Amino acid sequence: MYTETIKNKLGPCGLSCGKCFAFKDGEIKKHSLELKKHLGNFDIYAQRFSELLDEPSFKNYPAFKDMLNYFTSVECKGCRKESCKLFKNCKVRECHQEKQVDFCFQCAEFPCQQTGFDEHLHKRSIAINLKMKEIGVENYYNEIKQLPRY
Numbered sequence: 001m002y003t004e005t006i007k008n009k010l011g012p013c014g015l016s017c018g019k020c021f022a023f024k025d026g027e028i029k030k031h032s033l034e035l036k037k038h039l040g041n042f043d044i045y046a047q048r049f050s051e052l053l054d055e056p057s058f059k060n061y062p063a064f065k066d067m068l069n070y071f072t073s074v075e076c077k078g079c080r081k082e083s084c085k086l087f088k089n090c091k092v093r094e095c096h097q098e099k100q101v102d103f104c105f106q107c108a109e110f111p112c113q114q115t116g117f118d119e120h121l122h123k124r125s126i127a128i129n130l131k132m133k134e135i136g137v138e139n140y141y142n143e144i145k146q147l148p149r150y
């Protein structure tokens with residue numbers, strides 16, 4: 001049987017909230033904060049290095065910093081606690097509550113056509129749910145927990 005911790009890291013659609021860039025306790029946020037801390041005032045040095053070194057990458061530092069700032073500022077508690085910030089048309093969150101299931105594969109209507117996802121995500125959600133059904137949620141979680149989501 002899977003734990004509440006595992007459930008909170010996986011959405012009912014099967015996608016990994018725990019590995020989402022927006023997840024407030026996720027690795028991407030954690031490492032972005034750490035990287036930001038270690039970079040300190042690198043803005044000034046990026047400017048200097050772009051002049052001193054023959055390396056055009058330093059000119060892109062402001063865009064990189066914008067992305068890093070974004071990664072450090074997003075704060076999603078995960079799909080079990082709040083609406084998804086990425087997939088605005090998701091119907092699964094409300095639907096699984098109505099159907100009183102933790103995951104779509106536990107629903108009598110699975111696989112349905114009412115996830116609200118685009119084709120790519122819809123297929124991915126079905127594939128993940130089939131896998132969880134086959135090997136169990138806990139085993140699935142253990143398989144993916146060291147892998148990146150993206």
Ligand code: SF4
Binds near residue numbers: 021082085086
């Ligand atoms: S609910 Fe959506 S935005 Fe939030 S952590 Fe999960 S996948 Fe990411």
Ligand code: SF4
Binds near residue numbers: 096099101103105110
């Ligand atoms: S109806 Fe579809 S979206 Fe809703 S819980 Fe069942 S399988 Fe998931």
